[in-house]
Amino acid sequence: MSLSNTTDLLEALGVERSPKAVHDWVQKADLQPESGRSPNQIALDETVIRINDQQFWLYAAADPETNNLLHLQLFATTTTALTEIFPRELRHKHDVETAVFLVDGAKHLQTALQRAGLRFQMRRHGNRNAIERIFRELKRRTSSFSNSFSHVEPKTAESWLQTFARWHNATN
Structure with a gap:
């Protein structure tokens, strides 16, 4: 809205x-999703969104069992070093030490998880589809958001995305 x-x-x-x-x-x-969860699996992915005709990378983690978003973060660029920040922050919010991360073929995600000492499996379907469904809805809504607000700052967009995550979790 x-x-x-x-x-x-x-x-x-x-x-x-x-x-x-x-x-x-x-x-x-x-407005960040609530912390303190301990999921068995975590679907992890990134997607590109556009804000004022610029590309930003949105990283998100979801619990495939509940379909809830656990954490999301927006980056202006994508590098392995930046990617490593995401699981570190996720680790501070939730108990993810024993969780298995479900990732696609993105090597920088796999490298970041490996460097963090977290277990992962490469999967394109199954429980990993939870994050893809969330991203489809998010992209549908961010498309409207980007077109509705001209000259929006990335920080404002990230706040909106966090609000979306909170709403998404509440409606599940």
Whole structure:
């Protein structure tokens, strides 16, 4: 939902707030998916999204058993060194030491997991499809998001993506 749609909805409910106030609320909220989970498997992938005609790489991890997003992060570029940040942060949020990561053929994902000492299996189908379904929905929504907001900052896009993750987990 865009900021103007949100302010219109709030106004219909009798709450008058500016788009700036709503934006500030979103920025202050802790919208990353909840921490403290201990999944057996984690579907891990990346996808390219566009923000203001620029490419960004969105990394996401999902629990295929519950279809919940565990963590997501947006990067302006993709390198093995940057990829290593993602499992490190995921490890701080969740107990992933015994989990098996399900990845596609992306060598930089496999290298980052190997360097982190985490187990992984290369899979293109099966439980790994959970992250692909989430990415399809995310891309459908980010396409609308990118077209609705001109000159959006990547930080704002990442906040929106974290809000999406929180909503996605709540509706599962």
